[in-house]
Amino acid sequence: MSQLLNSSWSQKRYFLWIALILLMALAPIFLSEFRLNLLGKFLALAILAIGMDLIWGYTGILSLGHGVFFGLGAYCMAMYLKLEASGDRLPDFMSWSGLEEMPWFWVPFGNPLFAILAAILLPMALAGLLGYFTFRNRIKGVFFSILSQAVVIVVVTLFIGQQAFTGGTNGITNFKTVFGFPLFSPPVQMFLYYLTLLVLIGVFILCRKLIAGRTGKILVAIRDGENRVRFSGYNPTTYKVFVYVLSAGLAGLAGILFVLQVGIISPAMMGIIPSVEMVLWVAIGGRGTLIGAIIGTVLTNGAKSFFSESFPDIWLYFLGALFVTVVLFLPNGIVGLFANLKENLYRKKAVKEVYEHHSLHPEHNG
Numbered sequence: 001m002s003q004l005l006n007s008s009w010s011q012k013r014y015f016l017w018i019a020l021i022l023l024m025a026l027a028p029i030f031l032s033e034f035r036l037n038l039l040g041k042f043l044a045l046a047i048l049a050i051g052m053d054l055i056w057g058y059t060g061i062l063s064l065g066h067g068v069f070f071g072l073g074a075y076c077m078a079m080y081l082k083l084e085a086s087g088d089r090l091p092d093f094m095s096w097s098g099l100e101e102m103p104w105f106w107v108p109f110g111n112p113l114f115a116i117l118a119a120i121l122l123p124m125a126l127a128g129l130l131g132y133f134t135f136r137n138r139i140k141g142v143f144f145s146i147l148s149q150a151v152v153i154v155v156v157t158l159f160i161g162q163q164a165f166t167g168g169t170n171g172i173t174n175f176k177t178v179f180g181f182p183l184f185s186p187p188v189q190m191f192l193y194y195l196t197l198l199v200l201i202g203v204f205i206l207c208r209k210l211i212a213g214r215t216g217k218i219l220v221a222i223r224d225g226e227n228r229v230r231f232s233g234y235n236p237t238t239y240k241v242f243v244y245v246l247s248a249g250l251a252g253l254a255g256i257l258f259v260l261q262v263g264i265i266s267p268a269m270m271g272i273i274p275s276v277e278m279v280l281w282v283a284i285g286g287r288g289t290l291i292g293a294i295i296g297t298v299l300t301n302g303a304k305s306f307f308s309e310s311f312p313d314i315w316l317y318f319l320g321a322l323f324v325t326v327v328l329f330l331p332n333g334i335v336g337l338f339a340n341l342k343e344n345l346y347r348k349k350a351v352k353e354v355y356e357h358h359s360l361h362p363e364h365n366g
Contacts, residue, residue, distance in 0.1 A: 017291075024197050033186060040193040040261045042301045043200050048254035049281045049293035050200075050207055051247030056279065057287035058211060059243050060223030061140070064275050065148030068155045069123035069248040071270025073255025075159075075166070076122060078265045079106060080115035081175040081183070092174070097164035106165075112179060120252045127248030131241040140226075152272050159267045171266025178260060189261065196257045200294070203250060207290055219243055220288075284326045286333025295334055 024043070028036055048070055055061040082091050083106070090099060109115045130151065134144060159166045166172070181188050210216055221229045222236050229236050259265045268274075277300075285296020303322055307315035330337055 021197075021201065025194075028190060028193065033189065036193055037189060037261055038302075038305060039298075040189070040196050041258060042298045043193075043196045044254050044257035044261065045278075045281070045301065046254075046294040046297040047196075047200050047203050047257070048251045048278060049285070049297040050203055050290055051250030051254075052278050053282045053287065053290055053293040054207060054211075054219075054243050054250075055247045057282060057289065057293070058216065058223060059219045059240060060226075061240060061244065062142075062145045062279065063148045063244075063247075064145045064272070064279065065150075065152040066247070066251050066278050067270040067272070067275035068152055069127060069251035070255045070258070070274075070278075071155070071159075071265065071267070072123045072126065073119040073252025074259040074265040074269070075172065075255075076109065076115050076119035076252075077256045077259045078172040078175070079109040080112050081178060081259070082172050083110045084178070085174060085176040091172075093167045093170070093172075094164055099164050103165055116256060119256045120249050123248040123252035123255075124245045127245045128241060131244040132237075135237045135240045135244075149272055149275070152270070152275055156267045156271050159270075167266070169267060171264055171269075173264040173266075175263055183260070184263065192257070192260050196261070199253065199257065203253075204290060204294070211290065215239070215242075280323060282333075284323070284330075284333055286335030289333070289335045292333050292335035299334070 024039075027039055031039065048066065052063070052066055055063055086092070089095075090102060094102075109118070130147075134147060139147065160169055162168075175183050177183055178188065211219070218229065218234060218239055222239060226236050255265070281297040281300050282293045283296070284300050285294065286292025300322075304315075304319055307318040311318060326333070
């Protein structure tokens with residue numbers, strides 16, 4: 001009976017995922033251009049949240065500095081967009097800062113392929129460097145979380161201070177085209193929305209396969225008992241660096257898609273507060289589920305947008321109440337709530353099966 005219930009639930013979940021994908025695919029029919037752009041932004045952030053769930057939900061590494069990797073990816077893409085918008089001239093913020101020629105490290109970003117690769121590989125390289133030295137020295141728990149926040153402070157301060165190269169607190173904006181097409185025209189934005197959706201689906205499937213395999217089991221084992229994994233002959237440092245680098249690459253990929261749809265990136269978007277919010281998305285959706293990271297990101301950012309529009313003076317109180325409610329009454333997130341409902345359903349059906357069995361075979365009673 002239990003196997004039949006599990007099979008039934010798997011089929012229902014499979015059809016639920018198909019329904020969600022179809023709903024997202026048909027969203028342009030029902031949503032305005034502004035709402036569709038918001039949804040595309042949320043889906044881009046969901047890619048980052050999947051990476052956060054890999055390191056925190058499955059591996060137990062609480063990073064409070066993922067905004068850095070997201071910001072690096074977004075800045076790399078923004079540099080290409082800014083160069084394309086500027087043509088043969090220097091970007092405006094460089095001219096305002098007194099520069100007379102293009103900085104050498106900006107020149108390669110005139111190539112879109114280089115910009116895209118750099119947006120993914122640069123965060124991965126930084127994560128690999130940080131992860132190797134921290135995990136090799138067995139820095140974990142709250143100490144790693146504090147260290148990740150320190151990295152955010154250093155990088156944000158650097159980007160703000162180097163205004164001539166990064167745009168300072170204003171960041172990089174005023175983009176016009178991408179690959180020669182007008183960036184903010186409805187057809188291009190529609191294409192970017194579907195591109196973001198396809199990338200999100202692809203990332204989810206790949207991460208799902210990773211978690212279902214041997215590597216995923218080792219990551220969960222590291223989360224639940226790192227010393228036992230080490231005594232079993234595995235090197236936790238290798239796996240932790242791997243998943244940390246992978247999550248940073250996903251954050252950089254999310255940054256690319258985000259800046260294409262939003263049209264701006266600034267140091268404020270890669271600071272401590274956005275980094276903490278990324279953790280909240282996963283917590284609200286449900287740790288260690290992957291799909292919960294997507295649901296939590298879309299619902300949290302959707303609620304943030306709704307409350308800020310409907311209650312501009314007190315919307316932060318509503319958002320805070322939402323966070324408190326989830327922490328107190330849904331410790332396993334939204335997906336955890338459905339998992340509990342499923343478990344209760346199994347239990348009730350099992351009790352009913354036992355009752356019917358004894359009713360048909362009274363000789364077994366007593």
